[in-house]
Amino acid sequence: MEPRLAALVIEGLKRARVRFVVGLPDSMLAGVYVAAGKDPDIKYVAVTNEAEGASVAAGAWITGGRSVLVMENSGLRAACEALSRLGLVNGIPVTMLMGYRGDLGERFHWGVNHGMTMEPILKALRIPYWIIDDEEQIITAITRAVIHGISSLYHTAVIFRTPLVDEGK
Amino acid sequence: MKRYELLKELAKLVTDQDLVVTSIGGVKPEWYSLMPGNGTMFADLLGCATPFSLGVALNLPHRRVVALDTDGGMLFNLGALCTVGKESPPNLTIIVLDNERYEGVVGGPPTHTSGRADLERMASAAGIPCTATAKTIENFVQSATMMLSDNKTGLMVAKIEPGVFKDIPPERAKESDGIEDKYRFLRHIEQLEKISIRPRYVRE
Numbered sequence: 001m002e003p004r005l006a007a008l009v010i011e012g013l014k015r016a017r018v019r020f021v022v023g024l025p026d027s028m029l030a031g032v033y034v035a036a037g038k039d040p041d042i043k044y045v046a047v048t049n050e051a052e053g054a055s056v057a058a059g060a061w062i063t064g065g066r067s068v069l070v071m072e073n074s075g076l077r078a079a080c081e082a083l084s085r086l087g088l089v090n091g092i093p094v095t096m097l098m099g100y101r102g103d104l105g106e107r108f109h110w111g112v113n114h115g116m117t118m119e120p121i122l123k124a125l126r127i128p129y130w131i132i133d134d135e136e137q138i139i140t141a142i143t144r145a146v147i148h149g150i151s152s153l154y155h156t157a158v159i160f161r162t163p164l165v166d167e168g169k
Numbered sequence: 170m171k172r173y174e175l176l177k178e179l180a181k182l183v184t185d186q187d188l189v190v191t192s193i194g195g196v197k198p199e200w201y202s203l204m205p206g207n208g209t210m211f212a213d214l215l216g217c218a219t220p221f222s223l224g225v226a227l228n229l230p231h232r233r234v235v236a237l238d239t240d241g242g243m244l245f246n247l248g249a250l251c252t253v254g255k256e257s258p259p260n261l262t263i264i265v266l267d268n269e270r271y272e273g274v275v276g277g278p279p280t281h282t283s284g285r286a287d288l289e290r291m292a293s294a295a296g297i298p299c300t301a302t303a304k305t306i307e308n309f310v311q312s313a314t315m316m317l318s319d320n321k322t323g324l325m326v327a328k329i330e331p332g333v334f335k336d337i338p339p340e341r342a343k344e345s346d347g348i349e350d351k352y353r354f355l356r357h358i359e360q361l362e363k364i365s366i367r368p369r370y371v372r373e
Contacts (some may be wrong), residue, residue, distance in 0.1 A: 015373055043227060045256060047220070048248025055217045056252070059190070059224025062210065062355055064364045067224070085214035089347035141372055150371045162246060 001076035001100075001165050005135055006031030009037055011099070012142030018068055018095075019043060020060040022053045028099025028165035033070065040062060051077030051082040058092045066146060073098040073118045073159065082157055083125060093149035093156065097142070099162040100131065124159060129157035133164060170306050172266055173334035175327055178310050179235075180204050182317055185361060187233040188225055191210055192218040194273055195333040196266055200237060201343035202334075208356035209261040209342075211350045215365070216246030223253055229362070230289050233260050238243060240267040240282040247291065253322060254296025261315045263292075264326040268331045292324040295348035299323040310337070 001009070006169050009032050013021065021036040021044045036044040043065075047053040054107040056069040069079075076083075076098065086092045101108075102115020121130050128148060132139045138160075172195065180203040183189060189209040191197050197211050208227075212218050222236035243250070243265050253261070267281035282288060289302045299321040303309040309327055316323030345353070359366055 017373065020224075022224075045223075045227065045252065047252050049246075050215065052220045052249050052252065053244075053247055055214070055249075056219035056224040056227075059226075060222075060228040061209075062351065062366070063188075063225050063228045063358050064362060065224075065228035081219065082214055085347075089213040091348050092351055092352045110263035112274045138199070147371045147373065150367060153367070 001029050003031050003035065005138065005164055006035040008138040009033050009142065012139040013068065014041065015139060016066065016143040016146035018066045018146055020057070020067035021045070021066040021070060022047055022057045022067060024048070024050055024053055024075055026055040026099060027072060027168045028072060028101060029070055029097065029160065030166065032097070036070070047070070049107060050079035052061060054079045054086060054094050055081040057094050058086045061094070062088065064091055067097045068097055068146070070097045072114070074114045076113050076121050080121065080125070087125065087155050088112040091153040093152065093154055095145050095149045096157040097153065098157060098159050099165045100159045103161050105162070118159070125155070127155045127157055129159055130157045131161055133161045138164070170309065170327070170329055171332065171336040172196065172268070172329045173335070175309055175329060176200055176307055178306060179313060181231070182313055183235060184264070186309050187235060189237060190222040190225060190227070191237040192239045194239055194241070196237050197338065198343045202296070202341040203335040205341060207353040210354040213347045215250070216242050218242055219253060220246065221247070222263065223258065223259060225366070226258040227256060229293045230258060230260055230345050233262070235317075236263040238260070238263055238265050240265060240269060240288065241271050243288055244280055244282070246345060248296065250290050250292050250295040253324075254292070256297065257298060257322040261323060264313070265295055265324065265326045266329055267326050268329045270331055272331055272333070283303045289324070289326045297322050299325045300325070302326045302328065304328045315324045336357060
């Protein structure tokens with residue numbers, strides 16, 4: 001994601017009063033991790049896997065620190081058990097921002113499977129999500145996802161597809 | 170040393186201004202029976218106690234946070250040690266209740282800490298500044314007292330005997346589920362910090 005669009009993501013987070021960003025860096029949203037890490041108003045925590053990230057984000061959220069988890073959509077699979085327990089057992093929301101690896105037109109063979117499983121998993125976990133491809137949607141999608149997480153006490157997701165994300169070469 | 174005896178000593182060191190996050194397993198009913206207030210989040214996920222408590226500690230840096238993790242929980246999510254080491258919140262103390270087995274599983278099969286795995290050395294190598302292993306109640310109290318007051322991230326492995334305390338009085342038995350636990354902890358934080366986390370109407 002180019003810096004100009006990553007700045008819109010950061011603006012969306014700030015409008016939603018998110019000051020805690022947990023991430024496992026990936027190529028598609030690379031600009032977001034960099035921007036979050038540099039922003040003095042945001043605490044950025046780099047984690048080692050997405051399940052751990054969901055728990056860190058949940059711990060911040062339940063103590064009043066609105067948080068998001070930023071990751072590649074393959075991370076959804078890694079985080080499934082954590083998300084299931086935190087969401088279904090406790091009702092502690094994790095709002096996720098993901099790049100849509102494996103979208104129609106995916107150029108990497110290894111990325112195709114990410115797209116095949118993302119939406120079925122989101123639906124199986126009953127996680128409301130928004131797939132966006134227009135920069136005009138970025139701020140609105142993020143703020144609404146964060147708000148919905150608080151009101152529903154359940155996870156939400158915003159998925160960024162091309163041309164918003166870098167597909168890599 | 171027995172877990173319940175250890176927890177009794179810890180309960181003397183923790184105040185109503187501190188926050189505690191527990192792992193799943195026998196620690197939950199035992200800790201609840203000793204500290205039935207709302208300052209504990211009883212996690213329902215293996216491998217969650219340490220990263221969850223890290224999120225709490227980073228978000229509330231002015232408040233002491235204690236994670237009651239287990240050998241099985243820590244082994245499930247070892248990467249979290251490195252994240253704790255990198256962030257090193259000085260207000261976080263992690264206690265790993267290490268009975269060297271999956272006690273909740275029929276037959277209590279061994280965890281890797283029953284062999285060569287040494288969680289204290291892993292924590293130290295992950296960058297956690299203050300680490301210890303306690304094998305007696307006296308060791309435990311000494312290390313816990315120090316870790317709760319030294320303003321450094323601490324991780325203590327407490328080697329405990331297998332077994333669950335069976336004489337919890339009925340009025341001290343934990344009956345709540347994960348949803349009730351969440352609300353109790355969340356509303357406690359709202360009161361403690363004088364903030365609104367989950368209002369009736371959510372504003373941006």
